[in-house]
Amino acid sequence: MTDPASNLLPATNEDTCGPYFPIYFADPALEDLTRLDPGVVAKASGTPIILRGRVLDRHGVLANGIVMEFWQANAKGVYRTPATEGDEDIDPWFYGYGRMRSGSGVYEFPTIMPGAAEARAANITVTIFSDGINRVVTQVFFDTEDGNENDPVLQAAGDDAPKLIARHDGRTASGAEVYVFDIIMAGDNETPFFDDLES
Amino acid sequence: MAKQGRILGIGPTDNTSDQRTPRQRLRLIPDVARESFVPVVPARYAANPHEWDMTRTAPDRPRAAGVPIEVTGRMRTASGRAVAGALLEVWSANHFGRYRHIEDHSGLQLDENHLGLGRVLTDDTGRYRFWAISPGAYLARPDIGRWRPKHIHMSISGGSSRLITQMYFPGEPNNETDPMAILMGDAFERNLGIPRDAGDADVEEAYDFDIVVGGRNATFFE
Numbered sequence: 001m002t003d004p005a006s007n008l009l010p011a012t013n014e015d016t017c018g019p020y021f022p023i024y025f026a027d028p029a030l031e032d033l034t035r036l037d038p039g040v041v042a043k044a045s046g047t048p049i050i051l052r053g054r055v056l057d058r059h060g061v062l063a064n065g066i067v068m069e070f071w072q073a074n075a076k077g078v079y080r081t082p083a084t085e086g087d088e089d090i091d092p093w094f095y096g097y098g099r100m101r102s103g104s105g106v107y108e109f110p111t112i113m114p115g116a117a118e119a120r121a122a123n124i125t126v127t128i129f130s131d132g133i134n135r136v137v138t139q140v141f142f143d144t145e146d147g148n149e150n151d152p153v154l155q156a157a158g159d160d161a162p163k164l165i166a167r168h169d170g171r172t173a174s175g176a177e178v179y180v181f182d183i184i185m186a187g188d189n190e191t192p193f194f195d196d197l198e199s
Numbered sequence: 200m201a202k203q204g205r206i207l208g209i210g211p212t213d214n215t216s217d218q219r220t221p222r223q224r225l226r227l228i229p230d231v232a233r234e235s236f237v238p239v240v241p242a243r244y245a246a247n248p249h250e251w252d253m254t255r256t257a258p259d260r261p262r263a264a265g266v267p268i269e270v271t272g273r274m275r276t277a278s279g280r281a282v283a284g285a286l287l288e289v290w291s292a293n294h295f296g297r298y299r300h301i302e303d304h305s306g307l308q309l310d311e312n313h314l315g316l317g318r319v320l321t322d323d324t325g326r327y328r329f330w331a332i333s334p335g336a337y338l339a340r341p342d343i344g345r346w347r348p349k350h351i352h353m354s355i356s357g358g359s360s361r362l363i364t365q366m367y368f369p370g371e372p373n374n375e376t377d378p379m380a381i382l383m384g385d386a387f388e389r390n391l392g393i394p395r396d397a398g399d400a401d402v403e404e405a406y407d408f409d410i411v412v413g414g415r416n417a418t419f420f421e
Contacts, residue, residue, distance in 0.1 A: 079239070132219045
């Protein structure tokens with residue numbers, strides 16, 4: 001894995017999150033990105049959505065005790081990073097980083113529909129940590145949004161691209177459009193995951 | 200040979216690993232999308248000031264049972280650049296091998312002076328420091344007698360990939376049978392804390408644990 005001719009420092013090995021990721025580290029502000037904090041008058045711009053689904057193991061059983069992280073652009077397609085500091089399209093009430101722990105393996109993530117970044121279709125990066133595995137990461141797209149057919153990540157997924165597209169559920173919950181996205185961690189119909197160490 | 204994504208290993212004797220490890224080779228990320236895979240964790244989710252000392256539940260409480268240790272290190276990217284302002288979230292079992300987590304049903308002894316949770320940030324040069332109780336090993340698979348060796352969990356937000364890792368302790372008898380350590384092979388050494396003199400610190404043992412956050416496109420946090 002490590003190129004002996006490389007000058008790069010060998011990376012610390014990833015390891016499993018284990019079953020006991022601290023609930024103590026949970027933060028309500030990270031579990032709903034439609035607002036800055038519960039009770040604070042500060043709403044993110046854009047269309048509220050709820051991304052919900054199940055995370056399943058090789059046997060179709062819910063993967064309990066998982067930690068999910070989300071990362072996305074704001075409604076105008078701008079990621080909030082050091083590189084975009086001062087950009088006039090930054091939304092002051094939207095950071096774009098979310099995290100939650102699901103005890104059951106079912107998740108529900110209220111956020112806003114991300115805008116399409118340059119050369120990309122609208123998407124949310126999803127990282128999963130759990131017992132038994134190192135981190136896995138992928139991106140989820142939306143069947144109602146434009147540009148999926150030209151998105152480079154969906155193209156990289158090839159025939160498996162449809163497995164990365166969340167389905168508009170046709171109903172709303174608490175005024176938000178609902179999208180359904182199940183993640184299959186292993187086995188038949190496995191969700192495509194990506195390698196950000198080798199890429 | 201053209202570059203390929205990794206195939207993740209399955210930890211031997213680890214049932215959860217068998218159930219949850221993707222079987223397909225990971226896909227390579229096209230260059231134009233690489234940055235978008237790495238979250239930038241907002242600085243507002245910072246540590247509370249007392250959390251660097253995990254040997255107590257609060258500054259006005261006594262020390263927990265066991266051996267207090269100091270862990271320090273440098274955090275760098277693979278290209279050697281210091282990762283400043285990174286968030287390090289730490290959790291570990293108490294002296295008896297028990298986590299203060301609602302899903303730890305081991306029945307091992309709790310310690311009223313041990314929480315086992317802390318958060319620190321790296322400084323401008325990428326250095327970090329925390330105190331903890333040297334964690335107990337615990338029997339993870341009673342059916343086959345496999346123990347989890349002593350370890351401290353660390354989650355790192357900063358650098359060019361998200362990282363969750365574990366620091367292990369050198370010379371521990373259970374290191375050799377740990378499923379994830381077996382997968383790491385010779386590279387397991389990188390995940391060992393290196394004992395050093397504790398100096399004037401009010402602890403009994405001290406370890407250096409330098410962290411290199413992998414990933415080749417170190418765009419953020421630089």
